[in-house]
Amino acid sequence: xxxxxxxxxxxxxxxxxxxxxxxPRMYWKELMQQCVEIGVGSLPIVxxxxxxxxxxxxxxxxxxxxxxxxxxxxxAVIVRDSLILELSPTVICLVLAGVAGSKIASELGNMRIxxxxxxxxxxxxxxxxxxxAPKIMAALMMVPCLIALSIVVALWGxxxxxxxxxxxxxxxxxxxxxEGFKPFSITVAMSKAFTFAFIISSVSAYFGYNVKxxxxxxxxSSTFAVIISCILxxxxxxxxxILLLNA
Amino acid sequence: xxxxxxxxxxxxxxxxxxxxSFNFLPGKCNLIIGTSGSGKTVLMKCLVGLFTPDAGEIAYxxxxxxxATTEERKQLRQQVGMLFQGSALFDSMTVEENIMFPLNMxxxxxxxxxxxRVNETLERVNLKDVNKKFPSEISGGMxxxxxxxxxxxxxxxxxxxxxxxxxxxxxxxxxxxKLIQDLTSEFNTTTIINxxxxxxxxxxxxxxxxxxxxxxxxxxxxxxxxxxxxxxxxKFIFASEFxxxxxxxxxIEAEALQESAKKT
Numbered sequence: 036x037x038x039x040x041x042x043x044x045x046x047x048x049x050x051x052x053x054x055x056x057x058x059p060r061m062y063w064k065e066l067m068q069q070c071v072e073i074g075v076g077s078l079p080i081v082x083x084x085x086x087x088x089x090x091x092x093x094x095x096x097x098x099x100x101x102x103x104x105x106x107x108x109x110x111a112v113i114v115r116d117s118l119i120l121e122l123s124p125t126v127i128c129l130v131l132a133g134v135a136g137s138k139i140a141s142e143l144g145n146m147r148i149x150x151x152x153x154x155x156x157x158x159x160x161x162x163x164x165x166x167x168a169p170k171i172m173a174a175l176m177m178v179p180c181l182i183a184l185s186i187v188v189a190l191w192g193x194x195x196x197x198x199x200x201x202x203x204x205x206x207x208x209x210x211x212x213x214e215g216f217k218p219f220s221i222t223v224a225m226s227k228a229f230t231f232a233f234i235i236s237s238v239s240a241y242f243g244y245n246v247k248x249x250x251x252x253x254x255x256s257s258t259f260a261v262i263i264s265c266i267l268x269x270x271x272x273x274x275x276x277i278l279l280l281n282a
Numbered sequence: 283x284x285x286x287x288x289x290x291x292x293x294x295x296x297x298x299x300x301x302x303s304f305n306f307l308p309g310k311c312n313l314i315i316g317t318s319g320s321g322k323t324v325l326m327k328c329l330v331g332l333f334t335p336d337a338g339e340i341a342y343x344x345x346x347x348x349x350a351t352t353e354e355r356k357q358l359r360q361q362v363g364m365l366f367q368g369s370a371l372f373d374s375m376t377v378e379e380n381i382m383f384p385l386n387m388x389x390x391x392x393x394x395x396x397x398x399r400v401n402e403t404l405e406r407v408n409l410k411d412v413n414k415k416f417p418s419e420i421s422g423g424m425x426x427x428x429x430x431x432x433x434x435x436x437x438x439x440x441x442x443x444x445x446x447x448x449x450x451x452x453x454x455x456x457x458x459x460k461l462i463q464d465l466t467s468e469f470n471t472t473t474i475i476n477x478x479x480x481x482x483x484x485x486x487x488x489x490x491x492x493x494x495x496x497x498x499x500x501x502x503x504x505x506x507x508x509x510x511x512x513x514x515x516x517k518f519i520f521a522s523e524f525x526x527x528x529x530x531x532x533x534i535e536a537e538a539l540q541e542s543a544k545k546t
Contacts, residue, residue: 057356058387150370157330157442158384159359 045241051163052171066169073135073170073236074177078184080134081127085185088122089114089192097202107203111211114193119220120280123185125272128231131178132264136239139170140260143243144253152244167244171236178232179225186224223279230275231268238264283308284329284440284472289338291324298324299335300496308439309470311463311486313477316493317518322476323444325493329474330364330442331355342440360388363433364442369425371417371432377404378413381432388436403431407461423454427461434465441471447479455479459486480519483507492518508532 056062096110096117143166146152155162190212197208242260246252284306291299298321306312306329314322327333329340331347340347342358350358371380378400385396404413407427412420420428426446433441443462447455463486466473477483483490487504492515500515507519 061387145373149368149373150366151372153332154364154366154370154372156332157359157362157364158387159356159362160387 044245045237048163048167048241048244049237051161052168054161054164056164057160062165062169065165066172069169069173070177072138073173074180076138077131077134077177077181080130081181081185082188084127084130085123085188086192088126088185089118089189089194090196092117092122092189093193093196093202094200097197097200107207108211108214110197110202111193111208112214115190115212115216116220118189118193119186119224121272121276123189124182124224124227124231125268127182127185128178128228128235128268129265131181131231132235132239132261132268135174136235136264137257137261139236139239140243140257141253143167143240144246144256147244147246148249148253163244167237167240170240171233174232174236175229178235179228182224182228223275226279227272227275230271234267234271235264238267283343284474285339285341285344286325286329287339287341289325289328289335289340291321291328291333291335298496299328302338302493302496302498304491304498304501305489306472306474307489308472309467310473310488311466312472312474312489312491313483313487314474314491314493315477315483315487315518316499318478320493321496322493326442326444326474326476330362331359360436361439362442363436363438363440365426365429365433365444365446367445367448369417369429371425371428373417376414376416377409377420377428380417380428381435384432384436399435400431403435404428406434406465407431408457422449423451423458426450426454426458430458430461430465434469437469439471441466441473443473443475443477445476445478447477447482452481455481456485462486483519494518509536 092114093110096113100110100113143152146166152162152166155165194205194208197203198205203211239257239260242256242263243253246256286302286304286306289299289302290297302321302325314325316322324333328335335348338348342361345354345358347355347358371377372383375383378397381400381403382396385391385399389396391399400413404410407430409424409427409431412424412428417425417428430443430446441462446458446462450458459482462473462475465471475482475486484504484507487507490500490502490504490507491498492500492512494514500510500512502510507515510516
């Protein structure tokens with residue numbers, strides 16, 4: 036019963052966003068602000084994680100492919116496909132659920148508890164479209180960019196590690212990256228990025244916007260937002276992988 | 283004028299407002315008073331449209347807001363200003379940006395014109411040199427004044443104040459009360475104040491509604507309170523012995539004045 040209540044409220048919250056903005060310029064300003072917060076704010080952690088993700092992936096793949104019959108370029112092929120198809124979109128979005136998602140939930144929760152949302156409502160502003168829509172739009176714009184950047188940095192991290200650890204030279208690694216590359220992998224990665232971006236922003240906004248109680252509930256709702264986002268990301272990851280790669 | 287007729291509101295099984303009817307008058311400080319849990323805040327939230335009542339009518343100058351279209355409600359809300367208990371200032375914005383927010387949202391004036399309006403409003407609430415400060419950098423009394431400035435920047439016809447004196451010292455409370463009273467008469471706004479503060483009741487209560495367990499128990503002016511025989515109201519207003527004595531004195535004085543008037 037609780038599940039259906041949450042689902043119904045979530046759908047109504049999303050539906051409530053679609054109204055004509057009172058002043059498009061203010062909405063644009065808010066959108067840009069959110070793009071900076073979600074995109075630029077999450078950039079350092081995304082870069083650090085991606086770098087190590089690529090590095091560790093390269094070393095571990097090399098450790099498992101020890102046969103002389105397997106060319107070294109295969110390591111780069113496996114690293115490339117793993118990073119593009121799964122690791123960069125999923126791991127980075129799980130991190131973003133924690134970084135950006137909890138920020139969205141706690142920001143809206145704080146606005147709810149301190150009556151700032153009521154103040155906007157009384158001014159005649161549709162708070163769902165003014166507060167939630169720009170966050171979802173910004174996430175849909177910025178998360179795919181972050182994922183694309185993450186893939187590049189992770190592959191770069193793998194390249195540097197391959198050279199430093201003596202696994203292979205950069206020329207062999209680069210040849211491996213181009214070997215049998217299917218551009219459809221990028222489509223899969225971006226499909227995941229868009230889906231996960233929507234999950235992170237809408238679920239976190241829902242939990243933050245509908246907080247009831249005091250300061251304790253803000254913390255609770257942002258934790259809950261991260262947990263639910265992570266579960267939904269993994270579920271959506273599975274469904275998308277089946278739909279896109281198993282057809 | 284705001285007219286409330288037979289308003290009912292319940293949450294689950296709990297009936298919070300029962301058949302409340304009242305007229306909130308323009309150009310007057312209309313006070314809603316009552317003990318905690320008597321339904322004051324719920325009534326105010328119904329009036330501003332944050333809660334939808336189960337039954338009854340709320341008319342802003344004969345326009346029933348409960349049957350109004352979304353667009354009509356939006357228009358009406360732009361004539362409403364509200365000061366919240368905790369001020370509800372946007373903490374990511376400076377004082378200037380907070381006050382300018384309604385202007386940015388609903389007017390197409392130039393930045394200079396908007397800035398001029400902000401400064402005029404800040405001056406009106408007796409605040410200076412705080413334009414670039416964030417809400418976290420100013421005192422509680424200043425926050426209230428910024429809240430009032432934001433509420434009146436669009437010259438609203440209706441001003442709602444939810445416990446404007448909470449958390450303030452008596453002196454600052456009086457300043458805020460005086461400011462609200464002055465603004466009410468200056469702009470002829472229908473001001474509705476939800477308060478626990480007995481000083482406010484006695485200072486600015488032009489039209490008072492006393493709620494008890496969700497029902498209208500008493501209504502009148504601040505002058506009527508002194509002579510009211512309503513037991514519940516007297517218990518609420520003159521809760522301390524000091525205030526009871528003060529009331530007794532006023533009654534004796536009034537009776538003596540009446541006696542001497544009869545004699546002469």
